[in-house]
Amino acid sequence: MATATRTKKSARRRQLEAAINYPIDWLEERSGLIGGLKYFLFRKVPGDTGWWHTLGSATLTAFLVQALTGVILAMYYKPDPQNAYQSIQHITNDLTLGWLVRGMHKWGASVFIILMFFHMARVFLFGAYKYPRELNWIIGVTLLAVGMLEGFTGYLLPWDQTAYWATVVGINLNGTAPFLGPFLADFLRGGGEIGSETLARFYSMHMLLIPGLIFALIGLHLYLVIRLGVSSPPWSREAAGSDYDADQPATNGRSGLTQPAARSGWRRNGGDDV
Amino acid sequence: MTEPQHGDRTHSPGASLYPIGFAAGIACVLVGLIINPMVIVPIGAAIAVVCGFLWAREATTDFRGEPVAAVEPERGGPGESTAAPAIPADRGEAAMPEPGERFPRNRFLEGATLGLGAVIGGLVTVPAVGFMIVPAFKGQGYPKVDLGPLENFTEGKWFVTKFFMHPEAGEVSHRTAYIRNNGLLNGEPSFTIISNRCAHLGCPVQPNGPVQDNQTKDVDLPKGQKVTMIPTIPAGGYGCPCHGGQYDVEGNRVSGPPVRALDRYEFAIVDGHLVLGTPYSVSHVKGEGKDALIYKYKLTGPGEHVDGWEQILYPLQPPH
Numbered sequence: 001m002a003t004a005t006r007t008k009k010s011a012r013r014r015q016l017e018a019a020i021n022y023p024i025d026w027l028e029e030r031s032g033l034i035g036g037l038k039y040f041l042f043r044k045v046p047g048d049t050g051w052w053h054t055l056g057s058a059t060l061t062a063f064l065v066q067a068l069t070g071v072i073l074a075m076y077y078k079p080d081p082q083n084a085y086q087s088i089q090h091i092t093n094d095l096t097l098g099w100l101v102r103g104m105h106k107w108g109a110s111v112f113i114i115l116m117f118f119h120m121a122r123v124f125l126f127g128a129y130k131y132p133r134e135l136n137w138i139i140g141v142t143l144l145a146v147g148m149l150e151g152f153t154g155y156l157l158p159w160d161q162t163a164y165w166a167t168v169v170g171i172n173l174n175g176t177a178p179f180l181g182p183f184l185a186d187f188l189r190g191g192g193e194i195g196s197e198t199l200a201r202f203y204s205m206h207m208l209l210i211p212g213l214i215f216a217l218i219g220l221h222l223y224l225v226i227r228l229g230v231s232s233p234p235w236s237r238e239a240a241g242s243d244y245d246a247d248q249p250a251t252n253g254r255s256g257l258t259q260p261a262a263r264s265g266w267r268r269n270g271g272d273d274v
Numbered sequence: 275m276t277e278p279q280h281g282d283r284t285h286s287p288g289a290s291l292y293p294i295g296f297a298a299g300i301a302c303v304l305v306g307l308i309i310n311p312m313v314i315v316p317i318g319a320a321i322a323v324v325c326g327f328l329w330a331r332e333a334t335t336d337f338r339g340e341p342v343a344a345v346e347p348e349r350g351g352p353g354e355s356t357a358a359p360a361i362p363a364d365r366g367e368a369a370m371p372e373p374g375e376r377f378p379r380n381r382f383l384e385g386a387t388l389g390l391g392a393v394i395g396g397l398v399t400v401p402a403v404g405f406m407i408v409p410a411f412k413g414q415g416y417p418k419v420d421l422g423p424l425e426n427f428t429e430g431k432w433f434v435t436k437f438f439m440h441p442e443a444g445e446v447s448h449r450t451a452y453i454r455n456n457g458l459l460n461g462e463p464s465f466t467i468i469s470n471r472c473a474h475l476g477c478p479v480q481p482n483g484p485v486q487d488n489q490t491k492d493v494d495l496p497k498g499q500k501v502t503m504i505p506t507i508p509a510g511g512y513g514c515p516c517h518g519g520q521y522d523v524e525g526n527r528v529s530g531p532p533v534r535a536l537d538r539y540e541f542a543i544v545d546g547h548l549v550l551g552t553p554y555s556v557s558h559v560k561g562e563g564k565d566a567l568i569y570k571y572k573l574t575g576p577g578e579h580v581d582g583w584e585q586i587l588y589p590l591q592p593p594h
Contacts, residue, residue: 081446165516168475169476169516173577176475179588179589179590182578182591191409191414192592195443
């Protein structure tokens, strides 16, 4: 902030700052949200992170685009066999900017999946899945699976020939899983045959059940990123994710934790110095 | 806190089989709802109730202060192994139970809150999840579908026959069968009725031969049923456009990924009309036409083996 260096401020400027700061301070005093936001945004990261580390937030952005465009598409889409196809045609051809929002949702779905794979490849090749971040890798793999389920359920909704037969094949593919496969297929179809129940069911899963799950898993994913810190690249001389500390040079990857509490937690359980 | 913490873990409850028994009981109820509501459900319910009671009894031994055998750690001592050491710091001693007290109120309230929360959550969740799962498995089965007068089916000719499985459901219930009138067998009409659902993953198989669209015949029947009949000559059998499965004219698999022959429909003759019955699965067919020997199985989904060793992978079928 420039205020510290400025010896004299005009009265007008002070008024302005007060007016801006008042609601922020009001909120902070009552909720701590501003501090929380700062804690989230202005974390320490290793100095030699680069563009590769932006793939995760790119994936998050892609998901948020899907969530936003999906909510708006849901205002015009009609999930029953008589109207589904026509409503999509209506969105694409008649409604203002419908072609754009539907296109964003359709192509964004592929972007989301592709970015997930790129992000996963980055994490894998950088070895960022190693201790103490194994759990976040597992959550990430779950997110990949759930994200693909989102793609599968969304594919049926246009209710054209491609959608219908691709879903027939997809469900029957699930049905060939040993033992419980036939039951899984019936559950997905909402019965023995694909019909209106299937469409409504896929729509519900696509817009409510799975996105809720994805939001929850992303929350956990980010929580662990914040708690454990961003890992540094393999060529870095810094230990993964550590705050630089001259008194305590990082000597191994295991000490690379941002949170002192987490570090001491490891020490205590490992029992080497306490 | 630098004291050694080894003794701390003992407070968690020892391994118990009751929760597993309880879960097994619930699973039994859910499976029973599908398979046999009259017999299996009560058995499952009984298992769940008994195991649930024993579980609750075991889990509350602390609160009820009953002496427990060796599993329970010693109370008192310097460690004070109750789960709530954090309370006294800022609250003063009033809420703090005397060491070794047998009915600590805060623990009762903790347990009551969690327990009531779990009960309420269960009351809401169980019906909701049941509603999500069970209807998919109930009220299934196949209706009898009237396909029109027998005279429409010229003897010895194949027809691509399209019909509505549920006329009231509209286009989504459109189905197709390949039907041939085989003439009389022992004085009764014989039909070959092959489902167009591929035995690989369920795509619609097509006749490998001319389909005579210009001779299409539409038959209007009661209850909104519309049957469309198109003569065809499936000289090369049937082929699937999705993954290339090929069948001969009787539906036997010839090549490609399908695991068995094409499904067929049972049929009946009612008042001079051909009426479609329940579909069934077929492993293979020997012979042709009315002399065919059909190896018939209960209807299974596409891609599931009905014979050979692989059939052990699909021991249970949902009620169709």
